[in-house]
Amino acid sequence: MCKKVKKLTTLFSSLAVFLAFAATVRADDAPTWLKQAAAATVPAYEKAVPAVVLHDEEQVTLNGDGKLVTIDNYAIKLLTREGKEYAMATAFYWVSSGKVRDINAWIIRPDGTVKSYDKKAMYDRIADPDDVYDEGRIKRIDASGDVDIGYVFGYTTVSENTPLFYQDQWRFQNRLPTLLSRYSLNLPAGWTAKSLTFNSSEIKPQVNGSSYSWELRNLGWIPFEPLGPDVDSLTPRISVNYSPENKSQSTRPAFANWTDVSVWGTALHDPQVIVDDNIAAKARELTENATTEFEKIRLIANYVQNLQYISIDIGVGYGNGYKPRPSSLVLGRGYGDCKDKANLMRALLRVLKIDAYPIAIYSGDPTYVREQFASPRQFNHCIIAVKVSDATKAASVIEHEKLGRLLIFDATDPYTAVGDLPGDEQGSLAVIMAGDKGGLIRMPVTPPETDQTQRNIEVTLSGLGEIKGSIREKNRGQDATYIRVMSRLYSASDFQKMVESWLTRGATGAVLEDLKTKDEMSLSAFDLDINFSVARYAQLMRGNMLVFKPVIVGRRKETHLTENKRVTPVELDSTAMNETTTFVLPDGFLVDEMPPATNFEASFGKYKSSCEVKADRLVCTRILSLNRTILPVEKYSTAKEFFSKVRDAEQVPVVLIKK
Numbered sequence: 001m002c003k004k005v006k007k008l009t010t011l012f013s014s015l016a017v018f019l020a021f022a023a024t025v026r027a028d029d030a031p032t033w034l035k036q037a038a039a040a041t042v043p044a045y046e047k048a049v050p051a052v053v054l055h056d057e058e059q060v061t062l063n064g065d066g067k068l069v070t071i072d073n074y075a076i077k078l079l080t081r082e083g084k085e086y087a088m089a090t091a092f093y094w095v096s097s098g099k100v101r102d103i104n105a106w107i108i109r110p111d112g113t114v115k116s117y118d119k120k121a122m123y124d125r126i127a128d129p130d131d132v133y134d135e136g137r138i139k140r141i142d143a144s145g146d147v148d149i150g151y152v153f154g155y156t157t158v159s160e161n162t163p164l165f166y167q168d169q170w171r172f173q174n175r176l177p178t179l180l181s182r183y184s185l186n187l188p189a190g191w192t193a194k195s196l197t198f199n200s201s202e203i204k205p206q207v208n209g210s211s212y213s214w215e216l217r218n219l220g221w222i223p224f225e226p227l228g229p230d231v232d233s234l235t236p237r238i239s240v241n242y243s244p245e246n247k248s249q250s251t252r253p254a255f256a257n258w259t260d261v262s263v264w265g266t267a268l269h270d271p272q273v274i275v276d277d278n279i280a281a282k283a284r285e286l287t288e289n290a291t292t293e294f295e296k297i298r299l300i301a302n303y304v305q306n307l308q309y310i311s312i313d314i315g316v317g318y319g320n321g322y323k324p325r326p327s328s329l330v331l332g333r334g335y336g337d338c339k340d341k342a343n344l345m346r347a348l349l350r351v352l353k354i355d356a357y358p359i360a361i362y363s364g365d366p367t368y369v370r371e372q373f374a375s376p377r378q379f380n381h382c383i384i385a386v387k388v389s390d391a392t393k394a395a396s397v398i399e400h401e402k403l404g405r406l407l408i409f410d411a412t413d414p415y416t417a418v419g420d421l422p423g424d425e426q427g428s429l430a431v432i433m434a435g436d437k438g439g440l441i442r443m444p445v446t447p448p449e450t451d452q453t454q455r456n457i458e459v460t461l462s463g464l465g466e467i468k469g470s471i472r473e474k475n476r477g478q479d480a481t482y483i484r485v486m487s488r489l490y491s492a493s494d495f496q497k498m499v500e501s502w503l504t505r506g507a508t509g510a511v512l513e514d515l516k517t518k519d520e521m522s523l524s525a526f527d528l529d530i531n532f533s534v535a536r537y538a539q540l541m542r543g544n545m546l547v548f549k550p551v552i553v554g555r556r557k558e559t560h561l562t563e564n565k566r567v568t569p570v571e572l573d574s575t576a577m578n579e580t581t582t583f584v585l586p587d588g589f590l591v592d593e594m595p596p597a598t599n600f601e602a603s604f605g606k607y608k609s610s611c612e613v614k615a616d617r618l619v620c621t622r623i624l625s626l627n628r629t630i631l632p633v634e635k636y637s638t639a640k641e642f643f644s645k646v647r648d649a650e651q652v653p654v655v656l657i658k659k
Contacts, residue, residue, distance in 0.1 A: 003438065030106040030114050033057075034154040037075040038108045040179055049221050051076045051083035053178040054152065058170065061186040062242070069101075069250070070162050075154035078147055082195040086176070089117075089141040089155030092127060096135050098161030099100035105141045106156035117141045117155075128311070167375050171213065172203075178219040185212045185240060188291070193242035196372050214238055219655065226560055228568040229630070230365040239373040243527045255374040261360075261431050262438030265376065266556050268323040268434055269339075269358045273347045276328050283351035294392045296352055297407065298418040298522060302343045304411045311337040324358075324376060339382035341411040355387040359408070361430035363422075367630065369429040371440060376431075382412040383425070385432055394419030395446040402437040408444055415484045417524035420446065423478050423573055426628060448576040448605075448625045453475035455579040457552060463586040465538035465546060467507075471530040471553065479575060480526035482556065484519055487526070499530065506553040538656075546589060546656040550581060550611055550620040559643050566636040572604055574628035581616040588658050593620060595652035602642045604629045609649050618654065 030038075037055035045052065055075040062068055077088050077144050089105040105117040121143075127136035139157075139557065147153055170183035185193055187210040195214065197203045201461045205212040222234050243254060286303050290296040307330075323341040326332075327347035336344065339358065346356040363381035370378070375385070385406040396408045396419055409418055416422050427445045432438045452475070459469030475483050487495050496515055503510040514531040523594050538548035555577060585591070595608040605626040612619050624646065 008460070029116070030108055030154065031073075031156065031252055033073055034075050034106060034108065034152070037154065037180070037198070038077070038152040042077060042079075042179075043177075043218075045079065045177060045221055048081075048223065049177060050080045051078050051086045051176055053173065053176050054183070055154070055180050056173070056178055057180070057182045059184045059186070060168065062163075062188060062191070064188055066162060068161050070157075070161075070256070071158050072157045072159075073154070074156075075152060077152045078149055081149060083149075084144045084147050087147045087151075087153040089143075089157065091139045091157035091159050092138055093139070093159055094161060095137060097105055098159060100139045101158040101160060103139050103141060103155065103157045105153070107143055107146055108152040108154070110150040115143075115146060117143060146191070147216070152366065161353055163252060166242050166254065166375065166378055168240045168242075169237060169242070169377065171232065171235055172200075172216045173219045173222070173235050175222040175231055175235075176225065177221045178216075180215070180217050181219065182215040183238065183240075184212060184214075185242065186324050187242055188244075191242060191244050191589075192244060193240055195241075196239045198237050198239070198370055199234060199330045203236065203238055210238075223567060225563070225566055225568050227570050229367055229570065229571055232365060233367040234568055239370070239375070241262050255376075258371075258374045258431055259436055259438065261374055261376055262433050263435055265322065265360060265431065265433035265434045266438065269343060272324045272326050273350065274326045274328045274502070275347050278331055279328060279347050280351045282331060283348040286348070287352065292391065292550065293354070293389055294394070294418075295352065297349070297386055297388070297392070297409075300348045300352075301409055301411060301418045302521070303416050304341050304348070307341060307344075308335040309341075309412060310335040324382075327333065338412040342382045342384040345411050348490050349386060357385045357387075357403070357406075357432050357434045359383045359385050359430045359432050359441075361425055361428055361443070364424055365385070366424060366426060366428035366443070371429060372558065374440075379431070381412070381425075383408065383412070383430075385409075395450045396421045396444050397442070399426070400432070400441065400533060403432070403434055406432075415481045416478075416592075417481075417521050420450070420481070420524050421479055423482070423628075427573075445628050446477060448574050448627060451479050451574050452576040452578070453479045453555075455553075455577070457579065457581040458584075459581070460551070460584040461538060461546070461548070463546075463585055463589065465540050467534050467537040467549070467552075467583075468533045469552075471528065471532070473528040473530070475526045475528070477524055478573070480524055483526045483528070484521070487517060487519065499528070501555060503530075503532055503553060506551065507537055509536060510534045544658040545592075546586070548654050549582070549651065550595060550618070550654050551650040554583060555624070559646075561643050565607040566633055569633060570631040570636060570639050572626050572628060572631070572639075573628050576625045577623065579622050581620045582621075583654075585613040585616050585618060585656065589656040590659055591654065592657040593653075593655035594618070595620075595649065595654070598645070598649045600642070600645060602638055604631065605642065606648050607642070607649070611654070622650070 040054055042052055053076050056074060059071040060068055089098040089103060091103050093100050103122055107115040121141050122139050126141050127138050172181040182424045189210055191210050193212050205214045226314050253264055286299045287296045290299055324343035327344045328346045329635055330336040330340045337390055342358050349356050360379040361381050361383055362379050388405050388407045397629040398406050399407050408421055410416060410422055413422050425443055429440055430443055431440050454474040456472045459467040461467050462569045465636055499515055503512060510532050516529040518527040538546040540546055591613050595612040599608045607624050608624040
């Protein structure tokens with residue numbers, strides 16, 4: 001086919017898709033698909049369900065010129081006023097490689113009247129407001145102010161883009177119940193598609209020539225539950241690979257396995273590791289007083305962590321979103337995004353003859369990445385693996401079968417120290433980009449003793465029930481990171497209010513009299529020194545009896561599992577707490593009753609508590625250790641029982657009586 005004829009054929013094909021959509025809608029009317037969806041019988045749902053998705057459909061067509069034309073049809077019915085926020089039409093596009101051809105929305109009121117919205121009601125903005133510049137943009141129509149209970153809101157968007165890979169993903173629902181969800185892929189003649197199903201039994205497509213359609217109906221509500229996984233790990237989804245039967249016609253990367261992904265990513269990253277005189281000078285300057293391998297790595301890591309994070313994404317649709325900027329440029333400008341920071345750190349370490357490799361990872365959900373789908377599309381973040389000797393010991397070191405000992409580190413996270421790893425990345429699958437030696441690996445999981453709070457509380461109890469005392473707390477690992485984040489994000493006064501709020505949750509009426517902090521990032525430590533008082537902590541009864549709880553403050557990361565039933569797994573973080581509280585007893589009072597000792601454990605953790613009288617003092621201890629784990633729904637009763645026993649043990653009072 002000559003180029004001119006091929007170009008005209010492609011034009012008519014794209015035009016046909018658009019006209020097919022446009023012909024279904026008249027002015028001041030709703031399209032047929034939306035009216036049919038609005039007429040559907042909606043099942044009864046629990047009161048917490050704000051809306052039901054009536055129709056969720058995406059039709060993707062690959063044209064002869066390599067462009068993807070996508071039509072999205074979406075409709076919801078509002079069940080509560082909280083559902084108004086879902087009355088929003090959104091279309092995403094890349095400035096460099098895509099566009100939104102059309103966007104229209106409609107409201108169908110309970111009386112059947114229709115309100116239409118077109119491009120005049122649309123606004124256009126950057127997709128990520130935190131980025132200085134981002135080629136990812138969205139067009140949006142917001143109808144949330146025009147809807148109410150019983151209203152149906154629907155929209156259609158038509159967009160076009162150039163695919164970077166011949167791969168796609170489709171999530172069949174969010175948390176809302178969904179009556180119909182369908183994904184269709186229309187390919188040129190001679191092309192085929194294969195899909196993988198996650199979080200569900202296999203979803204097989206209906207196939208008609210080179211057109212494929214995957215469909216599910218009557219999907220239930222997925223409630224938000226404490227300590228639950230991200231919705232992407234719960235809802236059915238598919239990943240699709242498509243390609244021409246004649247592989248010579250393919251113009252996009254194809255990934256048969258994770259080694260292919262590593263080789264592809266290495267070709268993007270390695271040429272950007274540029275070691276010039278400025279890089280060499282900076283590496284020597286940063287490490288001139290370092291004496292160990294770990295110290296050298298830490299000093300360089302701290303420098304890169306503190307570079308300003310700025311994301312300027314240009315040419316993302318053509319692959320630049322996966323390609324870091326040259327290390328020399330990042331050093332000169334003093335800013336960069338995650339892949340820029342990892343790349344600069346690699347260059348600085350190379351000056352010291354220390355090898356390092358970039359790692360593509362999904363940040364935010366350690367269960368998101370699936371081994372069966374070899375694709376860069378599964379990742380949204382870049383961290384680094386540093387090759388270390390046996391002399392370097394750290395919780396985030398893993399042993400790689402081809403690359404040896406690797407220290408895993410997130411150079412973008414400014415709160416997590418070298419040797420540790422952010423909690424939402426631990427245990428995740430990620431791809432290390434080291435040519436044909438790279439591939440998919442599992443991120444380390446730090447043990448409970450690494451993420452630890454050591455707390456010593458000393459208080460003096462008066463005969464009227466007042467206590468005055470101090471809390472000396474040493475936090476390590478991710479427990480330290482949690483406090484560090486709060487201390488840096490809040491002003492000094494707001495951070496103090498947060499600490500006082502924590503005190504008053506355990507001891508009503510507590511007054512924070514003094515607060516000192518000590519942040520030792522290099523040791524992955526954050527210490528708190530607190531002086532406080534509570535006017536009426538113990539209850540004075542009949543003038544000769546004092547009653548009080550030996551647990552003065554709660555854990556910051558409390559675990560509340562109180563519902564009788566649960567529909568999603570329970571995700572537990574790794575943590576350990578060792579607390580000793582010493583009460584100096586008032587003159588003339590003796591301990592009459594105190595909590596019995598407890599000691600119990602489950603597969604995911606253990607708890608121990610005791611109280612002991614020592615002269616004029618009552619010393620109470622509690623020890624909790626939890627392993628990072630995901631408990632399936634059928635194990636929920638075990639988790640609930642464990643934390644109920646912890647809660648019950650911490651509610652048993654101490655009783656003092658006068659001699």
